[in-house]
Amino acid sequence: MTQPTERLLAGPPLGGRAESLHAHHLRLGALPHVPAGQMIAALEAAGVLGRGGAGFPVGRKWRAIFERPDLGTPVIVANGAEGEPESAKDRVLMAHRPHLVIDGVLIAARTLGADRVELYLGREHTAAVGAMRAAVEERPKTERKLLHIVEAPIGYVAGESTAVVHYVNSKDARPMTTPPRMSERGVRNRPTLVQNVESLAQAALIARFGPDWFREAGRGKNRGTGLITIAGPVRHEGVAEIELGTPLAELVEMAGGLTGNPRAVLIGGYFGTWAPIETAWGLALEPESLKAAGLTFGCGLVRIVDDRTCGVDYAARIMDFLAAGSAMQCGPCKYGLADLAGASARLAGMDARATDLHDIERWTALVTGRGACRHPDGAAQQMSSALAVFADDFASHADRRRCLASNVMTRAYR
Numbered sequence: 294m295t296q297p298t299e300r301l302l303a304g305p306p307l308g309g310r311a312e313s314l315h316a317h318h319l320r321l322g323a324l325p326h327v328p329a330g331q332m333i334a335a336l337e338a339a340g341v342l343g344r345g346g347a348g349f350p351v352g353r354k355w356r357a358i359f360e361r362p363d364l365g366t367p368v369i370v371a372n373g374a375e376g377e378p379e380s381a382k383d384r385v386l387m388a389h390r391p392h393l394v395i396d397g398v399l400i401a402a403r404t405l406g407a408d409r410v411e412l413y414l415g416r417e418h419t420a421a422v423g424a425m426r427a428a429v430e431e432r433p434k435t436e437r438k439l440l441h442i443v444e445a446p447i448g449y450v451a452g453e454s455t456a457v458v459h460y461v462n463s464k465d466a467r468p469m470t471t472p473p474r475m476s477e478r479g480v481r482n483r484p485t486l487v488q489n490v491e492s493l494a495q496a497a498l499i500a501r502f503g504p505d506w507f508r509e510a511g512r513g514k515n516r517g518t519g520l521i522t523i524a525g526p527v528r529h530e531g532v533a534e535i536e537l538g539t540p541l542a543e544l545v546e547m548a549g550g551l552t553g554n555p556r557a558v559l560i561g562g563y564f565g566t567w568a569p570i571e572t573a574w575g576l577a578l579e580p581e582s583l584k585a586a587g588l589t590f591g592c593g594l595v596r597i598v599d600d601r602t603c604g605v606d607y608a609a610r611i612m613d614f615l616a617a618g619s620a621m622q623c624g625p626c627k628y629g630l631a632d633l634a635g636a637s638a639r640l641a642g643m644d645a646r647a648t649d650l651h652d653i654e655r656w657t658a659l660v661t662g663r664g665a666c667r668h669p670d671g672a673a674q675q676m677s678s679a680l681a682v683f684a685d686d687f688a689s690h691a692d693r694r695r696c697l698a699s700n701v702m703t704r705a706y707r
């Protein structure tokens with residue numbers, strides 16, 4: 294894929310081996326010493342938002358911990374779980390530029406005075422885990438002592454920040470259902486910064502080049518670059534680094550152009566939002582612009598579907614996956630998502646009951662805000678946007694008439 298705006302992915306081409314520490318230093322120099330107050334101010338001035346999904350300002354998160362030294366010595370957790378099935382940006386980053394991620398955790402540890410870093414890595418991403426392990430081994434002993442690799446269990450919810458902390462503490466990757474806030478008591482009851490690996494890599498670049506440089510890239514309100522995973526009918530699916538604000542049409546061009554007739558796009562991951570292709574085509578891929586259009590940047594997944602794909606089927610498969618991924622602790626999440634998955638599967642399979650469509654509409658509203666974590670909210674968001682964007686498909690399936698997608702003829706769902 295053409296990569297016109299490379300910062301995180303600058304260096305040797307993707308597809309090869311991970312960049313060594315020597316090559317990383319030759320290219321970028323050693324991580325500079327930046328005083329703590331200056332580093333946090335730089336993150337705030339850059340305006341960099343977290344890249345794990347929620348888009349929380351990175352500088353604000355670091356400041357919350359920095360300003361409470363009375364709570365104890367902090368712990369840094371790099372979140373490289375990437376349980377989102379269609380997203381690949383974190384694993385690609387770690388597999389190719391592991392030292393940038395390690396620089397990110399080191400600058401976070403120095404800034405916040407942390408004495409321990411947990412590198413929480415999705416165990417199924419073997420190339421990424423291998424590259425990160427090798428990169429840790431290349432570091433000097435003083436740094437190695439800080440860095441601890443934790444192989445995260447497979448599962449969507451295992452990457453949720455309280456589940457991350459829970460797993461590091463007790464090998465149980467279910468979200469914690471009760472406060473306190475992690476910035477106060479997280480890993481080993483200490484103040485804990487859980488930060489996505491891309492966010493940390495961005496911090497490592499900001500430490501080197503400053504916020505003005507960071508903001509030179511970008512075309513909208515949120516500046517800088519971001520990693521995107523593009524999937525669907527394009528010539529080269531995969532991970533691209535874009536200037537935030539790049540229109541979808543341009544991203545598709547970077548990916549070699551279309552190979553099908555697009556009809557809709559899911560932006561932001563399985564917790565994201567569907568949009569019709571006509572609306573999305575000129576849209577700037579940047580958190581603020583997407584928010585204004587009722588969409589979310591999320592984890593940066595852009596999944597296009599073409600006219601051979603049944604929207605009901607796609608939404609039902611996602612719901613099935615998310616229902617199976619519930620940590621089964623909260624009733625509305627455990628039972629609500631299972632019911633939504635059941636009804637949408639029947640619709641997809643042309644086996645709908647009379648009330649299924651109406652029930653799906655009702656239940657998406659009912660589960661929202663009713664879990665201890667955002668899992669049911671994200672699942673409901675995906676489903677309710679699918680109901681709007683694929684309204685004709687849902688209506689046709691509900692009447693057991695026919696599937697409107699050209700390659701799906703009343704096929705059984707499972």
Ligand SMILES: Cc1cc2nc3c(=O)[nH]c(=O)nc-3n(C[C@H](O)[C@H](O)[C@H](O)COP(=O)(O)O)c2cc1C
Pocket residue numbers: 342343344345346347348349372373374375376377449450451452453454455487488489490492493666667668
């Ligand atoms: C169900 C669920 C799964 C999540 N999975 C991930 C993940 O795999 N990786 C990640 O970085 N953040 C994930 N998140 C977001 C984290 O809870 C958290 O917001 C993030 O790691 C913080 O880093 P950031 O501020 O740099 O984005 C998930 C959230 C939810 C609700």
Ligand code: SF4
Pocket residue numbers: 450468469470618619620621622623624626627663664665666667668669
């Ligand atoms: S909302 Fe779902 S995933 Fe989140 S804690 Fe409750 S049961 Fe677990």
